[in-house]
Amino acid sequence: MGQFSLIGKDIPRNDARAKATGTAIYTDDIKLPGMLYGKILRSPIPHARILNIDVSKALALPGVKCVVTGQDTPKIKYGNWRLFPATQDEYPLAVDKVRFVGDEVAAVAAVDPDTAQEAIDLIQVEYEELPAVFDIESAMKKGAPILHDECPNNVSVTRKIEYGDIRKAFAKADYVRQDTFRVHAVSHAYMEPCSCVAACDLDGRITLWTSTQTPYIIQCLLASTLGMRENDIRVIKPYVGGGFGGKMELRPWEFCAAFMAKKTGRPVKFTLTREEELIAGRRRHPMKLISKVGFKKDGTLVAKDLKIILDGGAYNSMGPTATFLCGNFGAMLYRYPNYRFFGQHVYTNKPPAGAMRGFGAPQSLFAAETQMNMAAEELGIDPIELRIKNAMRPGDKIPDVATVSSCGFIESLEAVAKMSGWKRKRKTLKPGEGIGVACYSFISGGVFNWFNTQYPFSAAEVRVFPDGTAHLLTMASDIGQGSDTVLKQILAEELGLKMEDIRITSADTAITPQADLGTWGSRVTLMAGNAVVDAARKIKEKLFGAISARFNLNVIYDMECKDGRVYAKGRPDRGLSFAEAVAMAQKAQRGEPLVARGYYTPRGKGLVTPAFSFGAQVAHVAVDKETGSVQVKKMWTAHDCGTVINPMAVEGQLQGSVHMGLGYALCEQFVMDKGKTLNDTFLDYKIPSALDMPPGESVCIETYETEGPMGAKEAGEGLVIPTAPAIAEAVYHATGYRCKDLPITPEKILKGMKK
């Protein structure tokens, strides 16, 4: 690994200057000739039948060019689980019924946003209000109001995992405990609200610029809802100001923009307001988790029985995946010889929950890690030691589900203990201060193919030129996480080029190679990275061939591309500059340019992911005993993301994760009243500010993941997981208040301390 030229270096982000100078074009910056502005009418009622919609006044308003309701549309349901059409439960615009406050009922396109909004206000909807349910318990009661006729008990998805013998194992356990945890909904709070612009050309083809994590998924689902062919839709991802899982599905405004562009022949733009985002945007799943664990006296885990009920809101959205994943995450981190999981996804009349950074793991592992800390205390074992005792190690398997290949978990625990001065601080902190630990494991992309793509999971095209440059084309989507930079780094490393030698074109479904499933599940570095490596190696074979012929080399010679040259390994004189080598290889194919496509699809890697990351985090807090307010004084993190491709980028992911974890732990929550979100601005929805950020120290435990490009695996989402349980444990350590229902508010602490 010492031989890397660019891997492991702090390479500034590809998009840094454009963003810093304000020249980066986000979707809302796009202005097309004749463009119309769209607005959406949303339901003010959590559950109702639509009796009538009168759009005549809206249509009569000067400047209004188009008004559509669900009745005007082809009425085709969509959802990301194409493999199971029954899970596709959402119309772009409500047909017959609305199911949450904010549900999309109608849309307008007008010459300016104010006119569009005025027209929205002129649409008259006659509703027949229906009884509504706002929590899982009510929704699961017999006789509860039913949201979807096809789902008469409001449970839309169930999932079971079981291996070993739970009953026998618990019977033999020395120590068994069962706890119930509740976690809440939070917002992705990406800085850029959702925005899209659709244009329809004279052949009827649609081009959609949209702020999305998943251009290919949008292309497919938009095509199906419009009744069009996939490749008559082109989706282009401009610069994106964050997604965090909230922009990976087709959304009503994307459909409406395309549908109305087709109807009017004029481009249509939608940009959501923050209020709309907070009222009706996707959220992290609230869950109720009932976890039972059993140990031997010496701390050895023997069994776990986990039941999770997910509050999905009004539609499935990404709930089926969440239901699947939270059960998998429940079995991760430690060796559970006997494990059972039962998950249920439940409809309620609230905004749908979707994917959000960590997806299933922040919830599942808040419970698991808190419970681990509780058990450690009762067993009288140091929480870090208890974890090391049970930690997963390289080669561990979860039957039928996953294999752990590289695993630096124990090293992470040891490192974080050392860095934080754990042993000493656990005993010697001032009153009102506390220290706590929590850990995570996360996936490097999903193996599951519920989207039912017929393409490889990731693809890359590499073109090299006799001027010494290369062009990388990939449908992978940089949404701010830095994948364009990382993929360029991987290509530059493989070809021995400099970053500035590489042009990148990404995330345009008509131009970049089919396909890429998008940015989610921390899949991009590993999957798109592997596709880039595959393409680069095909190019190298041609270059090596040309050099071998030119220097008449013995076939046993190994060759390399490095420092802008192509040469026999160990014989740098027998070689040419990269540019010359390309020219020669091109001559060898009578002028045809050197172009190669690379692909990656995980195979033989179980059901979950090709590779797992691991990490541990220690939080040090000070709690004001008068007010109950928590100050996080410092965070220490040690994590294993395989080969670190770009340390600066990984550090950015860590800082962002701590920030997001902080909000999840302490202050972010939706205040709801009968399905209506009351805090719909950033004044009232409290995300931590920069000043709330604790100082931190971190270390990467480098392992080499054989399935990853250059040994890399995920570094983007897992880090968001341990912050909340680590803080919760630190608060307990400081105050004796044990949080089992996030967030950890001052009120709860004060109340808990009094006990």
Added chain:
Amino acid sequence: MGQFSLIGKDIPRNDARAKATGTAIYTDDIKLPGMLYGKILRSPIPHARILNIDVSKALALPGVKCVVTGQDTPKIKYGNWRLFPATQDEYPLAVDKVRFVGDEVAAVAAVDPDTAQEAIDLIQVEYEELPAVFDIESAMKKGAPILHDECPNNVSVTRKIEYGDIRKAFAKADYVRQDTFRVHAVSHAYMEPCSCVAACDLDGRITLWTSTQTPYIIQCLLASTLGMRENDIRVIKPYVGGGFGGKMELRPWEFCAAFMAKKTGRPVKFTLTREEELIAGRRRHPMKLISKVGFKKDGTLVAKDLKIILDGGAYNSMGPTATFLCGNFGAMLYRYPNYRFFGQHVYTNKPPAGAMRGFGAPQSLFAAETQMNMAAEELGIDPIELRIKNAMRPGDKIPDVATVSSCGFIESLEAVAKMSGWKRKRKTLKPGEGIGVACYSFISGGVFNWFNTQYPFSAAEVRVFPDGTAHLLTMASDIGQGSDTVLKQILAEELGLKMEDIRITSADTAITPQADLGTWGSRVTLMAGNAVVDAARKIKEKLFGAISARFNLNVIYDMECKDGRVYAKGRPDRGLSFAEAVAMAQKAQRGEPLVARGYYTPRGKGLVTPAFSFGAQVAHVAVDKETGSVQVKKMWTAHDCGTVINPMAVEGQLQGSVHMGLGYALCEQFVMDKGKTLNDTFLDYKIPSALDMPPGESVCIETYETEGPMGAKEAGEGLVIPTAPAIAEAVYHATGYRCKDLPITPEKILKGMKK
């Protein structure tokens, strides 16, 4: 040939609706944030040394962001003959000297066009005027002023062709005549003046949108003049409103836009005025042609000795190619067993002549065809019969230069004689009316590679999808001639798809496959078409393989793609829909999409072209004996363009050609005074109006050109050639005035009639 589904059908043009509805985006329609507007300072003097340029006042003008002169630039000369760098004689902005009225001296970029023009007016240039030459005779005199120091006799290119034995042949001839002809400069008069927009990204890469026929050539030459790498330049061709040869070179405004975009960090646009186009734009080469021909008594041609002096204006531009080609065209159409050509390209202090539709042939064949008519009269043989007697036939060779494969020349002559009622009309027309014939042959692209490209001459990428659609990517440039439509037709025919199943992306050097030499020399249908066929056949091989496997077919089965299906030939039940076949072939390669690149480079086809077109035209005119004005009453055309891919498109080419030939023959000319162009607007530069267009009849003599896609060859330029000599002969027939120096003005007719 009867089996074609789409070839030979009138398919509406791909761009028709966009242009008709005004939604087509031409370069000048592009507006980028922060864009500056450029203007050029041009020399008012035909020949001068630049002593000093003071830009201080221009720079001080508020709103001016950049002023550049030749001294600020890297001073790298350019020209399309990269293989012979000595021919590259042009700087983007004058360094030291100006050589014609209109020569580019400095450029300004400002916040609006008016400010830019005001700044131009504030630039003070101190010139030392030099003696100038305005005609070839003066330029070639001993002691004449020298335009380029490297070229002390003002003759920049000479070219010789010789085969047979001229001297012996003339000695044995029964009838020998020598004539001197002069042809004049005309403007391309494309409706869209040159326009370009350059943007420089934060990595220093340039994107240039430009109204060009040759994106790849612009990319290469712009890179070299800026001292950059080719692939750090991206050239995109928006909709183009005509080129006709006038937009196939790098031009100063393209350099200035890119250079100033790089300097200012802001996009820069240049759009020329019609005045600039007429004063300083490229023109058709004026030539002096001295032609000596010898016949046997029976009309058999025995020898030709042709000397052509080209008036190149101030720079080589496309003059070297013109010098080469007019010598080749002199040997075409008829069997000249003995032939000699001597061509010289001469500098004069006038706007440079460049390529223009027919390129060398309208001049060379005006002389040849007029002389043929003169000889016919003196030999007492009908001009059409004399031509048939000497006509080239399939398989004819020009030693070392060319092979004629398909050739429908005689059939064209016979057809046009029949259509026009030639025999009768030659004898029975009213006084003041006349009828004349002339012919042409033209190339289907050039074999020569003076641009020294390292790539195939044309390339295509075809992607097919399991939704039954295909995507065609090609760098070929539709400049209004309809190549996007024709290439889609060819692909649709090969794959058995409909036009609407195909998306096309063309003419973007960063996206479409390397390379395509551009739109000139009627090369696109044959060369890019062949590349499309090559790519399509690679795709078909995969589809055929999948179907063979699926239906377990005997390996001897032939297969086809037709009517949206892929099946065993003659056994349509053993097949699948195109969409299903793609899905299956994709499964066979584990999800990898079906993508293929095709290429074409002419090999083994001599020095000139892979295929020649032929045709004949008869003009019927009425001359007003009082005023000398000519009314063209009708044109009959018969021509051989191989397989007719799109009859409507060929008819469009014919009508445009007749229009352009009409202007060349009768009314278009530059009025010059000491190097200054006096008629610089369309009020004074007279192109025929729609009302001047004669009715016409035409027929395509279908041959099958084995080197062309589906048997096709050129149909875009050759047709412009015969109109002037046919009209000249008709005028002679009507009046007795024999025109040997175009244009045929009323003054010349009246004067000629008096003799």
